[in-house]
Amino acid sequence: MQNAELKMQTVSECRRNEPGRGTQALFAFCILNLALLLLLPSAASAQLLAAKDGPIVYGHHHVNATDPAAHKKFWADALGGTVVKVGTDGREVIRFPNVWIFMRAQAAKGSSKGSTADHIGFSVKDLDQTLGRVKANGFRVATAEESPASYNVKGEVANPGPGTRLAFVFGPDDVKVELLEQKDQAAPIQLHHMHFFGEQNAAMRDWYVKVFGANALQAQPNAAFISATLPGLRLNFSPSTTPTVATAGRVVDHIGFEVKNLQEFLAKLEAQGIKPSVTYRRVDALGINIAFIVDPWGTNIELTEGLDKLQ
Secondary structure, three states: OOHHHHHHHHHHHHHHOOEOOEOHHHHHHHHHHHHHHHOOOOHHHHOOHHHHHOOEEEEEEEEEEOOHHHHHHHHHHHOOOEEEEEOOOOEEEEEEOOEEEEEEEOOOOOOOEOEOEEEEEEEEOOHHHHHHHHHHOOOEEOHHHHOOHHHOEEOOEEOOOOOOOEEEEEOHHHOEEEEEEOOOOOOOEEEEEEEEEEOOHHHHHHHHHHHHOOEEOOOOOOOOOEEEEEOOEEEEEEEOOOOOEOOOOOOEEEEEEEEOOHHHHHHHHHHOOOOOOEEEEEEOOOOEEEEEEEOOOOOEEEEEEOHHHOO
16 A cells, blocks of 8 residues: 555544544544554655755666566566556656666666666665565576676676675576665665676766766775765776776666756856767656766766756
8 A cells, every 4th residue: 555545544544533532542543553653755766866955866777678578577586676657658767776677678788787877776675585686586696607706606696795695697688786784774675776887997986976966985995896975876986907998778778867957068168178979858758857978988878967856
């Protein structure tokens, strides 16, 4: 049952049991329940929670889905996202706290692995339970094959440091996802990071810091990657010993940032010599404005304005 329905039902129950129709204790109990329900997040709060925390936040991943039904099975049934219909055209998308997964029914040209956008990272409350659902739905756990030698893999779980447990899985079209356990988070699953690979990973990190205002983090000794942060998201950049390819056409076709005052931001990019690959335009079906740019290494990037209002 949705939160709104629960709240309406509780109000109705309390009215039937207000003083004069039942005991004072029962009425007080109803009012307490109603107060607690009013504190529950509504469906509209389960999207881009970080949008309030900065002018630029992460917004969405867009996948090329050879089989959209298989992708829904992976992102929703296995990982725990929610399939919803949005826009006046009723398109199906997958909702997670702090990120949307958009799908295009189109054959993917290759895995996310091997592209600049190597994998998507989610944090999960219960890693073992999530891995169980991944396998029960027929998808592959590949932690041993995808972990650096220092990650201390035991079975399906890597332990790269004290108190850290993670795993790698592959979904349809060989989309690669990292799952990192965070038992203290409230949501069963939420966006954690986007992981880029490239032969110039330091230059990549510096570009995202300069262009999107991300905060560079101090690298830990012997770290396998370097990082920066935006509200609600960590950006990781690993060195690649082999050339990576552009994202367009692959399963993770492009990544997306939600930007306040998009036209003003595009003007700033143009002043830096960054021209849009798709110019500013309106998507009436979703009620948003968009543009595209491509980073110097071939990562296709959509810029949106208004995606934080999508429910």
